[in-house]
Every structure is written in C-alpha cells, then in structure tokens.
Amino acid sequence: MESAANSHPSMEPSLLAICAMGLITHQLFRRLETYAISTHSLLLVIPQAVGFMLLRRSMPQLTAATVSCIVFLLSLITSVTIYRISPFHPLAHYPGPIACKVSKFWMAGVSLTGRQHTYIQSLHQRYGDVVRIGPNELSMRDPSVLNPTFGPGGLPKGPIMVGRILTATNLPLVGILDPELHAERRKPWNRAFSAPALKEYEPLIANRVTQLVRVLSDQRGEIDVGRFFNYFSYDFMMDMAYGGGSELLRDGDTNNIWHTMEAGWPAATALSHVPYLGPYGGRVPAIAATVDRLVSYCRKFTMKRIERGSERKDIFHYLNNEDQPEKPSPPISQLLDDGILAIVAGSDTTSSALTSLAFCLATHPAALHKLQAEIDRFYPAGEDPCVATHYRDMHYLTAVVHETLRLYPPVPSGMNRRVPHGTHGVMLGPYFVPGGTSMFLHPYSLHRDPRYFSPFTTSFWPERWLVAANRGFTNAGSVTFNHNDAAFVPFSHGPGNCVGKQLAMQEMRAVVCALLQKFDLRLRDGWDVREYDRGFKDYFVTTRPEVPVTLQARF
Numbered sequence: 001m002e003s004a005a006n007s008h009p010s011m012e013p014s015l016l017a018i019c020a021m022g023l024i025t026h027q028l029f030r031r032l033e034t035y036a037i038s039t040h041s042l043l044l045v046i047p048q049a050v051g052f053m054l055l056r057r058s059m060p061q062l063t064a065a066t067v068s069c070i071v072f073l074l075s076l077i078t079s080v081t082i083y084r085i086s087p088f089h090p091l092a093h094y095p096g097p098i099a100c101k102v103s104k105f106w107m108a109g110v111s112l113t114g115r116q117h118t119y120i121q122s123l124h125q126r127y128g129d130v131v132r133i134g135p136n137e138l139s140m141r142d143p144s145v146l147n148p149t150f151g152p153g154g155l156p157k158g159p160i161m162v163g164r165i166l167t168a169t170n171l172p173l174v175g176i177l178d179p180e181l182h183a184e185r186r187k188p189w190n191r192a193f194s195a196p197a198l199k200e201y202e203p204l205i206a207n208r209v210t211q212l213v214r215v216l217s218d219q220r221g222e223i224d225v226g227r228f229f230n231y232f233s234y235d236f237m238m239d240m241a242y243g244g245g246s247e248l249l250r251d252g253d254t255n256n257i258w259h260t261m262e263a264g265w266p267a268a269t270a271l272s273h274v275p276y277l278g279p280y281g282g283r284v285p286a287i288a289a290t291v292d293r294l295v296s297y298c299r300k301f302t303m304k305r306i307e308r309g310s311e312r313k314d315i316f317h318y319l320n321n322e323d324q325p326e327k328p329s330p331p332i333s334q335l336l337d338d339g340i341l342a343i344v345a346g347s348d349t350t351s352s353a354l355t356s357l358a359f360c361l362a363t364h365p366a367a368l369h370k371l372q373a374e375i376d377r378f379y380p381a382g383e384d385p386c387v388a389t390h391y392r393d394m395h396y397l398t399a400v401v402h403e404t405l406r407l408y409p410p411v412p413s414g415m416n417r418r419v420p421h422g423t424h425g426v427m428l429g430p431y432f433v434p435g436g437t438s439m440f441l442h443p444y445s446l447h448r449d450p451r452y453f454s455p456f457t458t459s460f461w462p463e464r465w466l467v468a469a470n471r472g473f474t475n476a477g478s479v480t481f482n483h484n485d486a487a488f489v490p491f492s493h494g495p496g497n498c499v500g501k502q503l504a505m506q507e508m509r510a511v512v513c514a515l516l517q518k519f520d521l522r523l524r525d526g527w528d529v530r531e532y533d534r535g536f537k538d539y540f541v542t543t544r545p546e547v548p549v550t551l552q553a554r555f
C-alpha cells in the first residue's frame with residue numbers, strides 16, 4: 001500500500017502556498033491597520049509546514065489547497081490568541097477579561113446591548129483604574145491621565161470614528177486622526193463657537209426655545225418630554241447648520257428622520273470596535289442604508305444653503321469661510337461631512353442631557369423647587385428667560401446641569417486617543433502605554449467614582465458643585481467630601497474636545513429657565529424610576545427611555 005506521504009506531492013509547493021498566504025495576510029492586515037496580526041502571519045511558516053504534513057497524513061482525502069488553508073487559518077488564530085494572552089504582549093501587565101484580551105469582537109458584542117458603559121464600569125470595579133478592554137486597547141479611570149492624553153501636545157484621536165462612519169477617507173472633524181490636519185480643520189469651528197459668534201446665535205436659540213414652550217403648553221395630559229427635546233434640538237441644529245429646514249416641533253417627525261439617525265447607532269457602535277471593518281461595513285446595503293439616507297438628506301440642505309448664501313450668521317457661515325471672503329470655500333464633500341457632524345453631534349447629545357435633566361428634577365422635587373426659586377429671582381414672570389445675561393450668575397442652575405451631566409453623560413464611554421504606531425510608547429501619568437495602543441478615559445466610571453465625587457456618589461445632589469466652589473455648605477456631617485473637576489469630562493478635554501460645549505450649555509440653560517419659569521413637572525405616579533437607568537443605553541451617544549411627565553402651568 002502506498003503511504004500517505006508518498007501519495008501526495010512534496011511539501012515544497014504547499015510551503016510556497018503557505019508563504020504566499022502569509023504574505024497576503026500580512027499585506028491585508030497592514031491595510032486594515034492590525035499590525036500585530038500582520039507581523040504574526042509572517043512568523044508562522046515553520047509550524048504551519050509541520051501542521052500541513054500532519055493533517056495531510058491523517059486526512060489524505062483533503063486536497064493540498066484545502067489543507068493549506070485550514071492549517072494557515074488555524075495556526076494564525078491560535079497563535080494570535082496565545083500571543084495576546086501571553087506575558088510577551090506589550091499590554092500583558094494590564095489586567096482585563098480574557099475575552100477582551102483575545103479580540104475586539106467581544107466588546108463589539110457587548111456594545112450591541114447598549115450596556116457598554118456599565119460593563120466597562122464593572123471592569124474598573126473589578127480590575128482597577130486601568131483595564132485592557134481589547135487586545136491593543138485600554139480603558140482608564142484615573143484623572144491624572146487627562147492632560148497628557150487629551151491636553152495640548154497629547155495623543156492624536158483614535159480610530160473609532162472610522163468604524164462608526166464607515167469610511168477611512170473624508171472623515172469629519174471628530175474623526176480626523178492626524179493632529180495637524182485636525183487643528184487646521186478645527187479653525188472655522190473655533191470661529192463658529194467664539195464668544196461673539198455665540199452672542200449672535202442668541203435670537204436663534206430664543207426662537208426655538210419659545211416655540212418649544214408654546215408647543216408644550218398645547219399638550220394635554222401626560223407626555224414623553226424627551227420626544228419634544230429631540231425635536232427641539234434637531235430643529236435648532238438644522239437652523240444652526242443650514243439656516244433652517246426642519247420643523248419637527250411643528251409637524252412631528254413625518255419623514256422619520258430622528259428614527260433614521262438612531263436606527264444606525266447599534267451597528268455603528270459595534271463597528272467602532274473593529275474600525276478596520278468600517279469601510280467594508282459601508283458596502284453592506286443594510287448597514288449603509290441609514291448613513292446613505294442621512295447623507296442624501298443633508299446634501300440637499302448643503303446645496304440649498306450654498307445657493308442661498310448667508311442670511312444670518314450660523315455655523316455654516318464659518319465652515320464655508322463666509323466670514324473670510326478672501327479664503328476659498330472648502331470642497332462640498334467637506335461641507336457636507338461637517339454639516340452632518342453638526343446635526344448629529346449637536347442634537348442627540350443636547351437632547352440626551354435635557355431628558356436626563358428633566359428626569360433628575362422630576363424625581364427630586366426639592367431640587368426642582370430650589371431651581372425654580374432661582375429662576376424666579378432672575379427671570380420673574382414676564383421677563384424673557386432666553387436673554388442670557390444672568391445665566392452665569394445662576395449657580396444652582398449650573399450645578400443642576402453639571403450634576404446631570406455627571407450622572408448621565410450623553411457620551412458615556414467618551415472618545416478614544418491612540419499612541420501612534422511605530423513609536424516606542426508614552427507615559428500617561430504613571431502608566432507606560434506602548435505604541436499602537438488605543439485608549440479611553442471612561443467618563444461614566446470616573447463620574448461615579450467615590451474618590452472623585454462623594455458623598456452621595458450615585459445620587460443626584462447638585463449641592464456638591466456649590467460646596468466645591470465654596471458657595472454652599474455640606475451637612476454631610478463627618479462624611480468626607482470629595483470633588484475632582486479633572487474627573488468631570490462630559491465634553492472631553494483639550495484641543496480635540498467638544499467644540500460646541502458653550503453652545504450646548506447656553507441652549508440647556510435657556511430651555512431649563514424657560515421651561516421651569518412656566519411649568520411644574522410631575523412624574524407619572526407609580527412609575528418605576530429604575531426604568532431610566534435600564535433604558536439609558538450607550539451607543540456612543542445614548543438612547544433614552546420615555547420619561548412620562550405632566551406639565552402644570554404655574555400661572
């Protein structure tokens with residue numbers, strides 16, 4: 001009988017096939033920026049050749065090509081897995097669950113549930129301030145890394161937006177990885193959110209806030225107040241980005257545009273964990289459909305806005321260099337990307353914060369009445385609550401907004417940064433982080449850490465902000481008071497932070513003053529308040545559950 005070894009061709013051609021596969025995989029993963037696997041694929045030739053011979057002997061019915069493929073893939077997966085959990089991996093000394101160390105697909109799966117924020121918080125509670133949440137990714141819960149990571153001269157942005165936006169080219173501002181390009185693209189945004197520009201937006205804010213209060217006055221019985229905040233913030237951002245064009249507050253969401261925006265969140269969030277798949281995800285019709293719809297919707301408004309020119313100063317005025325006529329307009333693709341960014345970054349975040357704020361106040365009547373007393377003092381009935389003159393003196397109002405953002409940050413898991421590939425690594429505070437590592441400073445975990453905010457860490461207690469600023473007294477007795485502003489990062493930090501922070505603050509203050517000047521909030525009797533935390537889901541920005549309230553006119 002012929003032996004299996006004799007009945008098959010010599011191993012050289014297969015060795016060649018394995019080498020070729022190694023090279024192809026090497027190139028493919030380099031393209032996908034998964035450098036560890038890319039190097040790996042070249043190191044496996046010898047064990048693969050041995051595996052090839054063994055499998056070929058034990059399963060002679062398989063063709064050499066099939067055996068080569070099986071052996072190559074199995075050895076690649078096995079060796080990558082072993083390397084990632086081995087003490088030789090550069091992040092080996094950082095703890096974390098094995099599933100996270102092995103593959104980012106684990107976090108992608110977790111993110112689909114919307115519980116990413118509580119999952120990472122639980123990892124920090126179990127493993128400490130630095131946790132390995134991916135093969136080459138860390139989550140941190142230590143404010144000492146804030147400046148070295150996010151501050152001037154810190155790290156460039158990480159790749160999550162490539163996965164989220166389904167493209168590695170034409171990234172909008174928020175996703176630009178190259179710090180110099182980012183700084184250049186940020187210039188018109190900085191002009192759009194300068195103090196004089198913000199002053200000019202006041203009538204636009206007042207217009208929509210007045211409409212919101214009027215629409216709410218027309219409602220009878222119980223309402224889901226978050227839905228009205230969604231409509232308000234979307235209409236307002238359309239005013240800001242394109243000089244108008246949306247009337248959700250007036251007509252409702254007849255075009256399903258809000259739904260379109262949110263429908264894509266889970267897939268986008270999962271892909272943000274495997275960003276190298278984002279550009280391919282963009283070719284899957286079911287995944288790309290929502291992005292395509294949003295893009296074609298916004299393209300229409302971009303073109304109209306360009307034709308119409310500047311009727312009044314809005315964000316587009318600056319993004320299109322209309323304030324610097326000597327400069328050429330940017331390409332339309334850039335205006336389109338930045339316009340979509342303004343709508344998406346500016347509407348859902350603010351609406352999330354306002355909904356959480358309504359929930360917190362409706363469940364804490366004492367805080368609600370204290371805030372109303374302050375509003376009545378600065379804006380008694382008949383005074384226009386949208387004139388921003390007094391906002392900065394309204395310390396309780398600021399405390400309420402901050403406390404809401406602390407407990408319910410609209411971007412609960414924050415944005416990532418990455419130590420550039422090919423560098424040795426950097427010290428972030430006391431931690432050495434090797435080149436190629438992506439990292440998050442996790443707002444949800446920081447905000448709910450008693451070392452930084454206590455007492456009443458997980459409760460709504462706006463007074464903590466007054467105590468911290470020496471504007472209030474704590475009656476917490478012998479309990480230690482902890483407060484660390486560096487651990488409060490709802491808008492992120494540094495040159496890549498939220499450029500719309502001041503606008504968002506102004507918008508929220510105007511809504512709260514106008515709403516509470518006019519109405520009392522009453523939560524539905526017997527509504528289980530735990531519903532809010534259960535339904536507060538982290539898809540980068542959050543989705544929120546219904547908050548059923550009745551508004552009672554105060555006069």
Ligand code: HEM
Nearest residue numbers: 173174342345346349350353411415492496497498500504
């Ligand atoms: C409560 C409301 C808001 C919150 C909590 C929030 C939060 C954030 C966060 C966490 C980032 C990521 C920053 C980073 O990469 O480190 C961001 C970026 C950004 N936000 Fe906001 N945001 C809010 C409202 C707004 C508004 C009203 C606008 C107006 C258009 C806006 C525009 C942007 C833009 C353009 C970026 C990208 C900035 C850059 O990469 O340079 N945001 N925001």
